[in-house]
Amino acid sequence: MAARARCRLVVLISGRGSxxxxIIDAVRAGQVPAEIAAVVSNRPDAAGLSRAREAGLPVEAVDHRAYASREEFDRALQERIDRHRPDLVVLAGFLRILGTRFIEHYEGRLVNIHPSLLPAFPGLDTHARALAAGVRRHGASVHFVTNEVDCGPLIVQASVPVLPGDTPASLAERVLSEEHRIYPLAIRWFAEGRLSIKDGRVLLDGARRPEQGLDIPPPEE
Known part of the structure; x- marks a missing residue:
């Protein structure tokens, strides 16, 4: 993949947009060689749209409730996204299951962040499930999107310890801090043309990375 001078991003959200x-902060700080071409939500009242407007970004709302089927919604969403000619479509708390045709249309340029150390705990309620399972570490994963939910090739992960007395809320707060760190990193790698996929695994700079290499420790205080 050739390096891009400025990678065009379309970010999809459903909620508050943390x-x-x-991502906005990382782009503004020059940490990610990209521009956010648009922010699109399936909820016209999503709080994240206000963040986008405050940042001076184009916003779009494609209300899923206005469509009779997932397929109709997907087509409308795809049409709206493609107006902005994205190099990468970023799911950032986008709470809709996307259909096969949509995913195939953006194959290799559609990424998601999930609040668990995949393949553990795909789906919803990950923090409560992690606590119930008694795991010692939990975390977040950035991955390319495929037709299997939360099963696409991993780009990067980061983990946090599960502490005595943790609740789903306290664990979620620590994981979210890691999400905010690794999602811009993954987007930067894509924007720099450093990611590729071979045999279902992500390569960084052409090198196949061991699974433990996906875990990026936080910077030292």
């Missing part, structure tokens, strides 16, 4: 804000 990962969107982390």
């Amino acid at each position: 990962n969107l804000q982390a």
Whole structure:
């Protein structure tokens, strides 16, 4: 993949947009060689749209409730996204299951962040499930999107310890801090043309990375 001078991003959200804000901040700080071409939500009242407007970004709303089927919604969403000619489509708390045709249309340029150390705990309620399972570490994963939910090739992960007395809320707060750190990093790698996929695994700079290499420790205080 050739390096891009400025990678065009379209960010999809459904809620408050905290990962969107982390991406906005990283782009503004020059840490990610990209521009956010648009922010699109399936909820016209999503709080994240206000963040986007405050940052001076184009915003779009494609209300899923206005469509009779997932397929109709997907087509409308795809049409709206493609107006902005994205190099990468970023799911940042986008709470809709996307259909096969949509995913195939953006194959290799559609990424998501999930609040667990995949393949553990795909789906919802990950923090409560992690606590119930008694795991010692939990975390977040950035991955390319495929037709299997939360099963696409991993780009980067970061983990946090599960502490005595943790609740789903306290664990979620620590994981979210890691999400804000690794999502801009993954987007930067894509924007720099450093990511590729071979045999279902992500390569960074052409090198196949061991699974433990996906875990990026936080910077030292």
